[in-house]
Amino acid sequence: MNTKFLFVIATGLVLSASNVNAQATDCATTASIAYEHAKVKNYAAAEEPLWKVRKECPTYSVATYQFGEKLLKDKLKKAAAGDKVAIAKEMIQLLKERFQYFPAKTKIGDMHSTMGQLMYDNKIGSKEDQFAELHKAWTEDKKNVDNPKNVYTYFSLLVDLHGEGKKELQEVFDLYDGVIEKIEDEESAKAKTIAELTDKEEAGTALSSKEKKSLKRSSIILSNYSKVKAGVNQKLGELADCKNLIPLYTGQFDDKKSDINWLKGAAGRMSAKECTEDPLFFKLVEALHKAEPSAKSAYYLGLLALKDKKTTTALDYFNQSAELETKSSDKAKVYFKIAETLRKKGSKGKARSYYRKALKYKPSMGVCHLRIASMIASSANACGTDVFSKRAVYWLAENYARRAGKVDPSLKSTANKTAANYKAKAPSKTDIFNNPGVTSVKIGCWIGETVRVPKL
Known part of the structure; x- marks a missing residue:
């Protein structure tokens, strides 16, 4: 091989390496400019350099796609109605590119649920297409479907498709259980x-x-x-509703009576919708307990015993159910049922202990706080030793009521009204002034709690 030929090859390699280095430097410089603008939400200035990096250096950094998504979200929000579809499609394409170049840094659930939501919001594709994206997200990576709006859209589309005769009612029920x-x-x-x-x-x-x-x-x-x-x-x-559940499950019973999961689902829905008066509910419970004595079957037997006014038997079944139950939210529901039964019997102290057990397993069960507040308020005269301490009981009731609204926003209005009612019955500023040095009040009888005197 002659010297001249070797020189040409060497020169070519040097030039090639120089071009690569130059391109890398150009990518870094352009990306730096784009990212700095995007960080301060100056998307107008960021757009040109950001898309340049996206086109010429697609593997440079996942930040290109992260900032790109923010840019397009901002653009979509401000766009005229006629421009939204094109921007939404551009965002879907961007998400696909991110997955192509950075699969390890892309969450399947987040990506497909975002794409499905974009399609739904902007009427891109059919309902089946929109549902397919959200379904892929849910079935392949449920833990990363964390946008509440996406969860609702997914379920809503399934109900709509059922209404059009394209999905079975059982699919709706199954997804409902998963969504809840x-x-x-x-x-x-x-x-x-x-x-x-x-x-x-x-x-x-x-x-x-x-x-x-x-x-x-x-x-x-x-x-x-x-x-x-x-x-x-x-x-x-x-x-x-019962009018749909009863004929549906009656028709399926003979074929499904040995299917434990089906029995659990059917009995659970009938219980939730208070269809327990129908003979079908007893058949479901009987079959379930025979096939697999469990937390669920014990709970339903408790309901049937309660219906027959056999309170002690019902409580035994409920306690069995709570001990056997492994799912936190279901264990909480059983404890709540026990608490409700005890409260109606007048056993306030025991009822409170079970409401607290329910809250331990489901902290968002704000109704437990409201129930405790109500029992405390109703015991003001019995548990206070003088006028001031009797009225101080309402401060404690108020605290419980306000907490209900904090942990369960759906109860916020009711909780605030209830708390305000208790506050009005509690000691006034004058009452506090007339009891100098009192910073807290210990409340006796079944309540056994101390409440701090608030600064009014």
Whole structure:
């Protein structure tokens, strides 16, 4: 091989390496300009360099797609109606490119649920196409489908498709169970954070700025899920009423009576919709307990015993159910049922202990706080030793009522009205002034709690 030929090859390699280095430098420079503008939400200035990086250096950084999505969301929000479809399609394409170049840094659930929502909001494709995207997100990566709006849209589309004769009613019920479970899991997580921080506040400890942000964010997310839950139940509407459930399950019973999962679902829905008076409910419970004695079958036997006014037997079954139950939200529901039964019997102290057990397993069950508040308020005269301490009982009742609204936004209005009613019955500013040095009041009898005197 002659020297001249070797020189040409070497020169070519040097030039090639130089071009690669130059391109890398150009990518870094352009990306830096784009990212800096995007960080301060100056999307008009960021758009040209950002799309240049996206086109010429698609593997440079996942930040290109993260900022690109924010840019397009801003653009979509401000766009005229006629321009929205094109922008939505551009965002869908961007999400696909992100997955193509950065699959390890892309969450399947988040990506497909966002794409499905964009299609739904902007009427892109058919309902089946929109549903398919959300269904892929749900079935392949449910834990990362964390936008409440996406969860509602997914369920809503399925109900619509059922209404058009394209999906079976059983599919609607199955998805409903899954959606409610996810919502309640999310609610419990956020309500736990709120309860812990509320306890800290009520104990007189100031929250840090980070804790205040966490409290605010948890409250917003909890409120959103509360709205979605109400929307899902409203969307399900009459589909799950007794008039539809009873003929559906009656027709399926002979073929499904040995299917434990089906029996659990059918009995659960009939119980939730209070279809327990129909003979079919007894047949379902009997078959379920025979096939697999469990927390669910014990609970339903408890309901039947309660209906026959056999309270002691019912409570035995409910306690068996609670001990056997492994799912936190269902365990909470059983404890709530026990608490309700005891409260109606007048056993306030025992009822409170079971309401607290329910809250331990489902912190977002704000109704427990309202029930405790009501029992405390009704015991003011019995548990106070003098006029001041009797009226101080209402401060404690007020605290419980307000907490109900904090952990369950759907109860906020009721909780606030109830709390205001209790506050009006509590000691006034003058009463506090006439009892100098009293910073807290210990309340006796079954209540056995101490309430701090508030600064009015």
